[in-house]
Amino acid sequence: MPVPPSAQPLRTPRRRAPRNTLNPDRILDAAITLLDRDGTEAFTMRALAERLGVAPMAIYSHFRGKDEISDAVAQRLLDTVELPGACGAHPDRELREVCLGVYRLFTEHPSALQLLTTRPTRGDDALAVIDRMLTLLRACGLPRQDAVRAHVALMQYTVGSALWSTRRTRAMCEEGARERAKAKLRALPPERYPALASLVPELLCAQDDAAAQYEWGLDRLLRGLLAGV
Incomplete structure (x- = not known):
């Protein structure tokens, strides 16, 4: 009908x-x-x-x-990552800014890392960033092999930090997820997890400000990589 x-x-x-x-x-x-x-x-x-x-x-x-x-x-x-032109008087500061730019790119646009790794040809888009980082590391006084290893260490730290931040942000998007995670930390038995239980306020602060945590680690990583040059 x-x-x-x-x-x-x-x-x-x-x-x-x-x-x-x-x-x-x-x-x-x-x-x-x-x-x-x-x-x-x-x-x-x-x-x-x-x-x-x-x-x-x-x-x-x-x-x-x-x-x-x-x-x-x-x-x-990738064009949003600002790359300094000729090396200035402070290549270490310029290197820090490039790392921060890459971190911001991957946290603000989680798709960027996927796009750069899902097809072999897309890796060419990142060559300018890699070249600038290596140039700055050499300008800081690092020998050839050390400059390459330092670049890899910086990228591993930056990409890993960005992934950690974006995945945690997505996990915390569920209603009440952040409060439940905090409550679980605060309820840890100190006799079983003495260090965790005693440092809950500091842990929560570090988790809630991922960008500041990244910069804290970046500064210490750069200091160690460039020590003695």
Whole structure:
């Protein structure tokens, strides 16, 4: 029996973007939002088109496909890391700023690290950052091999800190999760975990300010790496 028109569910029309307003910048802005929110695995041309309010084919007028968009996003995000030009009088300070820039990139845009590691060719986008860090380490007086090892140590610390921060932030997004985690720490039996129980206030402070914790460790790592040069 056919359903009368008045009884059929109403369909919500898709909001369309105004004509002639779609451009590469708008597409990349929307792609960055989706990638940061859902990750590279869930990023599709259909999802991007829905966010933009256009048909998927409209995006192909500007980009050949998802891979080209992902490459453009990776380059745009890396371009936000400010790299000093010629080495100044304080290469150690400039090196610190580059590390902070990379850390901010990975914490503000969690998709950046995924994009740089999911396809071999995308690693080329990071070469300028690597080259600048190595240049600054050499300018600080480190020998060739030590400069390379120092660069690897700084990147391991920076990437690891960013991953720790973003994953904890996501885990704490659930309603009440932060309060439950704090309550669990405060309830630790001191006879079993004497150090943890006695340092709960300090632990909570360090966990709540991940950026300050990263800078604290970065300063001490740089001091150790550059000691004696």
